Structure formats: C-alpha cells, structure tokens
Amino acid sequence: MTSQAVVQVENLSRFYQNQSAIKNLSFSLNAGEVLGFLGPNGAGKSTTMKILTGNLAPSEGQVRIKGFDIIESPREAKQQIGYLPEHPPLYCEASVDEYLKYCAQLRGIRRQSINKALDVSKQQCGLSDVGRRLIGHLSKGYQQRVGIAQAIIHNPPVIILDEPTVGLDPIQMRDIRHLIKKLGQEHSVILSTHILSEVQATCDQVQIIQQGELIYHSSIETLNLSQAPSMTIGLNQPPTIEQLKQLDQVTHVKAIDEQRFELFFEGESPAQAIVQQSVQQQWELYELIPGQQSLEDLFIELTQDETSVDPEVTNK
Amino acid sequence: MIITIAQQEIRTLFLSPLAWIILAVIQVLLGYMFLAQLDNFFLLQPQLSQLDNVPGVTDIVIAPLFSLAAIILLMIMPLITMRSIAEEKRNKTLTLLVSSPISMTEIVLGKFLGLFFFVFILVSLLMLMPLSLFIGTPLDIGKLLSIFISMLLLLSSFAAIGLYLSSLTDNQTIAAVSTFGALIMLWIIDWVSEVLPRNQEVISYLSLLQHHQTMLEGIFNSADVAYYLIFITVFLVLTIRQLDRGRLL
Structure with a gap:
C-alpha cells in the first residue's frame, strides 16, 4: 500500500x-x-x-x-x-x-x-x-x-x-x-x-x-x-406511543402503521425490556427486527428532495 | 499494436461468409469476362498479325479486364468497409479499443491495414488470370506490375473513404450506401468535363478512375501514385479526427 x-x-x-x-x-x-x-x-x-x-x-x-x-x-x-x-x-x-x-x-x-x-x-x-x-x-x-x-x-x-x-x-x-x-x-x-x-x-x-x-x-x-441504532417491533395490542417512549434507553419512536413501530435507542439494546413489558402488559409482540437498512435510509433521505426534477435532463 | 488490430479486422472479416462470397462472386464474374475477352482476341488475331506495331495481349485482354474490375469493385468495396467501425460502435466494442492503451491513430491504421490485406488478397487472386496466359504467350511484365499497383492503390482509396464513412455512423447500411454514393460520384465527376471546358482539367483530375486508366495503359506516373496516397491519407486523418471527436460529444 x-x-x-x-x-x-x-x-x-x-x-x-x-x-x-x-x-x-x-x-x-x-x-x-x-x-x-x-x-x-x-x-x-x-x-x-x-x-x-x-x-x-x-x-x-x-x-x-x-x-x-x-x-x-x-x-x-x-x-x-x-x-x-x-x-x-x-x-x-x-x-x-x-x-x-x-x-x-x-x-x-x-x-x-x-x-x-x-x-x-x-x-x-x-x-x-x-x-x-x-x-x-x-x-x-x-x-x-x-x-x-x-x-x-x-x-x-x-x-x-x-x-x-x-x-x-x-x-x-x-x-x-x-x-x-x-x-x-x-x-x-x-x-x-x-x-x-x-x-x-x-x-x-x-x-x-x-x-x-x-x-x-x-x-x-x-x-x-454514525447510524443511530434502531429496531422495528410489531405488536398485536399496541400501547400508546408515549408508553413505548418510557422504556429504558428508547429516545424516539416512529409509528410505521397501527401495529408496527420503529424504536431508536442509545446504548444497550432495549430488546429484553420490550419482551418483558410485552408479556406483562399483553402487547402480544410478534415481530422484532434489529434495524440495518441504514444506507438505504441515507440514500433516500439524501436524494429524495430533488426527485421531482425533469428526467430528460438527467437521462443523458 | 497496429498489427493486432489488423489481425482482428481480418479475422472478423473472414469469420462471416460475406468476405468469402464477395471473393467468389468477383472471381466468377471476372473469370467470365476474361474468357470473353480472350475469345475476342482470337477473332482479332488474324487481322492483327498483318499489321505493324500492334497492341499485344496485355493491352487487348488484360487492361480492359481490370478497367471493368475497378467498376465492379467500386460497387462491392462498400460492403467490405461498411462494418469496420460502424459495427464496433453499434455493439459498443469500440469502448474496448478506446480504453486500451492505444492511440486513435493506431486504431485507424490497424483497421486500414486489415482492409488493405483483404484488398491485397483480392487483387492477387485476380492477377492469377492474366498470369495464366504465361503458359502460351509472353506478357509485358512491366505493364502487369503497373496494373497490379494501380489496382492496389485504387482499392485502398475505396477502403479509406469507406472507413471514414463507417466512422460517421453506427448503422452499417448507411455507411455502405454513403460510401457507394461517394465512390460513384468520384467516378462520374469528370463526365461533365465537356460541358465545363474551363474546369476540365481540375475535374478530370479529381476522378478516381481517370488515374487508374492511365496506369492500366502502362504509364506509371508518380503524380497518379501521389494522388492516391494523398487521397488515402486525407481520409485516414479524417477518420482519426472523427474518432477523437467522439470523446468530446
């Protein structure tokens, strides 16, 4: 080298x-x-x-x-x-x-x-x-x-x-x-x-x-x-977003649809806590995916504001 | 490097049946004409033998044969040159040459050399016909050589202009038709010389076949050779410039 x-x-x-x-x-x-x-x-x-x-x-x-x-x-x-x-x-x-x-x-x-x-x-x-x-x-x-x-x-x-x-x-x-x-x-x-x-x-x-x-x-x-760690969870009986926010380490919650949420967190993964809470309060957890499509998010975020450009100009 | 490209050019040419068929068709057509001319000569022979200072078999049989060959090849050369660069553009294989460590000049010279080799084979095959007369009669070797060189130069000029027109387009048919048009134009350009007597010399000088005709008569004039060489050089330089321009567009 x-x-x-x-x-x-x-x-x-x-x-x-x-x-x-x-x-x-x-x-x-x-x-x-x-x-x-x-x-x-x-x-x-x-x-x-x-x-x-x-x-x-x-x-x-x-x-x-x-x-x-x-x-x-x-x-x-x-x-x-x-x-x-x-x-x-x-x-x-x-x-x-x-x-x-x-x-x-x-x-x-x-x-x-x-x-x-x-x-x-x-x-x-x-x-x-x-x-x-x-x-x-x-x-x-x-x-x-x-x-x-x-x-x-x-x-x-x-x-x-x-x-x-x-x-x-x-x-x-x-x-x-x-x-x-x-x-x-x-x-x-x-x-x-x-x-x-x-x-x-x-x-x-x-x-x-x-x-x-x-x-x-x-x-x-x-x-x-640099990517903030996140995970996606699916709950059959979801609580309010406020309740989810009160979980340890969770900083931000985004609802994907009525039953699925994206949780952003700092430090340790809150997976353990989520499972426990789900059992105690009968949220009926059916899905838990650690976030990974970071590049895609970045890509869409960076390129989306200008997607309305005339395609003729760019298709050269 | 030029040799490598020339070899590839010849290989692609002979991989398709086109080159073989063209060689065969020309050989058949000109073979037939050659026999017809020979028969003519036999008819004339008794009368000729009574005259002094008569034209020989080289003048009566061979020169007209190659004068005709030039016109037939004028129509056939565009088919050989049309794919040379146009096909590489169409198949995007020109990129391979351009991104290799070779210059545009080498690419064009390689292509031209490949075409020249084909022309050489073609003319050599045609020359076998007059050479076969050696069995029965002496021939004017000087004239034969002049005819041979003239054919090579003439066909190389066809190839050069064809190569240039092939570099202008990625469509083989367009390349062939425009080459065909350009060659015919250069053939008939002196037909107006009687109508425009003032420019007669210039116009007839431009005609490709005019120079061929004098060399067929055995007059080896360096001006004619220079004409062909300049003609070839001009079109090769134009081709190089055209390929270079492709990078700017």
Whole structure:
C-alpha cells in the first residue's frame, strides 16, 4: 500500500451542450480500496466512469491515474486501468479464449505471458470451463464474467466496473460480489451501482452522486457507526406511543402503521425490556427486527428532495 | 499494436461468409469476362498479325479486364468497409479499443491495414488470370506490375473513404450506401468535363478512375501514385479526427 492516491479526480465537470452531467466532482482513491459509486439513474455515474477511462473528454478538471494524466499521457494512464463499461464490449462471434487473447494483446501483454494471464483471469472469473465456447452463446451472467475477465487480464492497479451485476440472477450476483471483494484486496476498485446492499457488502468507501454532484462521501465503517441504532417491533395490542417512549434507553419512536413501530435507542439494546413489558402488559409482540437498512435510509433521505426534477435532463 | 488490430479486422472479416462470397462472386464474374475477352482476341488475331506495331495481349485482354474490375469493385468495396467501425460502435466494442492503451491513430491504421490485406488478397487472386496466359504467350511484365499497383492503390482509396464513412455512423447500411454514393460520384465527376471546358482539367483530375486508366495503359506516373496516397491519407486523418471527436460529444 502506498500513501499516494491511485486515482485522483479534481474539479471534474462535464457538459453536454448546455446541460451539465457532472459538476465539480473531486475525490481520490487509495490502493486496495473499493469505492462504491451510488446514485439514481442518470445521476452521472456512467459519465464519470467514461471520463476516468478516457472514453469521454472532461469539460473541466483533471483525472490522474497513478500520477498519469488521462488527457496528457493517455497511454500510460490507460495501461493502469481495467474497465467494464455498462454494456460489456464483447465480440459475440469470437470464443472466450480468442476474445481474451485479443484483449491481452491490446493491453500490450508480452507473447510469452499471454497464456498465463489468460488462465489466471479465467480462473478468477470462473470461466475455465467455457474457454472454447462462443461468447454469443453464453448466458448473460457468463458474458458479464467475460467482461470482468477482460478488465483484469493485464492485472491493472485500478479496476472500474460500471454496474457489474445488472441483469444477473441472485446466485450470479453473489458470485460476482465475491469476486469484487477478492479483487479489492490487491487492486483499487471503483464500482457503480444502484443496488445498495451491494455497496454495503463489498465496498470500503461509499460515495453518493445526485444530479452530477457529489452529495455524500464516507467510509462504510463510519457510516455504520454514525447510524443511530434502531429496531422495528410489531405488536398485536399496541400501547400508546408515549408508553413505548418510557422504556429504558428508547429516545424516539416512529409509528410505521397501527401495529408496527420503529424504536431508536442509545446504548444497550432495549430488546429484553420490550419482551418483558410485552408479556406483562399483553402487547402480544410478534415481530422484532434489529434495524440495518441504514444506507438505504441515507440514500433516500439524501436524494429524495430533488426527485421531482425533469428526467430528460438527467437521462443523458 | 497496429498489427493486432489488423489481425482482428481480418479475422472478423473472414469469420462471416460475406468476405468469402464477395471473393467468389468477383472471381466468377471476372473469370467470365476474361474468357470473353480472350475469345475476342482470337477473332482479332488474324487481322492483327498483318499489321505493324500492334497492341499485344496485355493491352487487348488484360487492361480492359481490370478497367471493368475497378467498376465492379467500386460497387462491392462498400460492403467490405461498411462494418469496420460502424459495427464496433453499434455493439459498443469500440469502448474496448478506446480504453486500451492505444492511440486513435493506431486504431485507424490497424483497421486500414486489415482492409488493405483483404484488398491485397483480392487483387492477387485476380492477377492469377492474366498470369495464366504465361503458359502460351509472353506478357509485358512491366505493364502487369503497373496494373497490379494501380489496382492496389485504387482499392485502398475505396477502403479509406469507406472507413471514414463507417466512422460517421453506427448503422452499417448507411455507411455502405454513403460510401457507394461517394465512390460513384468520384467516378462520374469528370463526365461533365465537356460541358465545363474551363474546369476540365481540375475535374478530370479529381476522378478516381481517370488515374487508374492511365496506369492500366502502362504509364506509371508518380503524380497518379501521389494522388492516391494523398487521397488515402486525407481520409485516414479524417477518420482519426472523427474518432477523437467522439470523446468530446
């Protein structure tokens, strides 16, 4: 691990004609970190990734990958990046082996090491058995894996994945998240998604972007800590909210519907007290769920005030 | 790196049946014409033998054959070049090239080299027909070489303009039709030269096939070669600029 940031983005802006897709974006990523890029559809996630990989020119600002400017020395900068775009760039009429070999050659891997690189990336992505099959005949999940294999074949320090789990079934999703976690141990990974649990499961850093602006940036750990602990309870014979508030440690009560309540508390969990009270006063407790969907709450809270914007502007 | 892209270009070209069918169809058509020209020559031969300083078999059979080949290929080359960049755009695979550590110039040169290789195979196959005459008669090797080079340059020019028009769109049909239109325009552009006598020289100089014609007659003029080379360079540079522009839009 080096102290210098691997990816450094400064004051990045991008305009399509007069509309701005991203405004004044700045962030950096260190080696061995996984950054989750969150945002509603059309928030500018893909645009940012296209700029990071040199597929789009920024209107203003700078991108440095391992110290190489993407505009001034694109060849060196691109050598450091593996990129899986939104639509995996696959040649359907080629076999997996042919395709990966071509990608390896494009990334300037020497002839002697190509076969080895091929084997390693196939093995990492679970493609060892389908090497001879045509990409066009593979299922969507396997195609997505080929896309990832293509991005990691030259063992780049930075891996950029644009919505890697879109259109996959839950088992494939789990496999790919697993893979991303594994990759995150050696490489820096930037991952865009609108699936929140994915970020919580895989990322070290989370970044929320809305309307092209960075509205939240923090590490997952601080995010989890900063969240006030809460739990949801369901009672068949509920008392008044006032009664619930008088329970030990409970600071705030929110009614979800007539029978279910969200309790916020400090310090020790009041679960024990709730169960006891429920028995004594016959509240008939039937449900008790410790709160956990913190990121989702945060996400909705941060992005909701502006959901009434014209979708045409954002869908660029 | 250029070679890698060229290899891939050739591979995709020959993976689809299109390239094979085009090669076969051209070979059949021109083979038939070649035989027809030969028959003509045999009819003329008794009369020719009584004259002095007569044109040889190279002039009577081979030059007209390749003059016709140029026109047939003018209609067929757009089908070869149309998918080159348009298809990569449509399938989003251009991203793979753009995000790899290679420059736009290398991408375009690689694509062009792939197309040039196809052209080379095509012209070499066609040259086998006149070469078969060696069995029965001596041929003018200098003229044959001039024809060969002229065909290569002409078809490479077709390829260059086709590549450029393919980079403008993600629709193969549009690329093919516009290439077809541009090539025909460059063929017929000198047909007005008699109506516009003042600009006659300029206009007939622009015509692609005009330069081909002089080289078929065995006049190897460096101005004609330069014309082709400039033509190719201009369209390759335009293609590079077009791909670069894609990042700004």
